[in-house]
Amino acid sequence: MRLVGDPMGGCHSRKVVTPVLHHMGVLTYMQGESSDREQMAFTLDPLEHLAICLKEAEEKAKALLEQLTVSEGTKRKLLEQVSWLEQKVETVNRNSVSGEPYENMAVMKDKYIEKLQAEVKATQEQLAAYIVFFYFLIPLFISWSS
Structure with missing residues (x-):
């Protein structure tokens, strides 16, 4: 048994390669069977794995x-x-009578705004990177594998 996943670590399903074909609820051992059935068993297993990876990616x-959505609400x-x-x-x-309190408050406001904008930007960039990966790279990986 080994962990199988994409290079980015997105899929963590376990894959077991066994010479058993699951067909209509009956287990058929592959010893002595034709190579076509063996090929079918070993072809189905990666497809099942890809289906699991796709489901995990969708989740x-x-x-x-x-x-x-939460990030947009926070923004x-x-x-x-x-x-x-x-x-x-x-x-x-x-x-204000003098301009000094205003200047101090303006500097504080500007620093606070910059901090908030940096936090929002960092969160949006991180979410955008994840979304790009799951919506564009996973389907490419699946089409490449099949």
């Missing part, structure tokens, strides 16, 4: 899409926070 893609909330901060800065600016 991972679904989970990643859910994460992307929306962060943008709302940025808008709120900008309104606060405008209020402070109008009420």
Whole structure:
């Protein structure tokens, strides 16, 4: 028994190569059988493995899409926070006698915005990379293997 998977580690199903053909619920041992039946048994096994890998990839893609949805919700909330901060800065600016408190607040706001934007960008890039892998590379791997 060995772990079999794609180069990126996406498929973790176990594959056992045995000379047994599963056909209509009956186990047939391959000793003394024709080479065509042996070929069929060993051809079905990789196809079954690919089907398992595809199912795992689909499940991972679904989970990643859910994460992307959560990420988009987080992005929306962060943008709302940025808008709120900008309104606060405008209020402070109008009420401020000197420009120094405004400058400090503007610098703090800019740093906070940059931090939020970097977090959103990093999350979106990571999710995009996973989605590209599961939607484009797995089907290529499957078509190449068959």
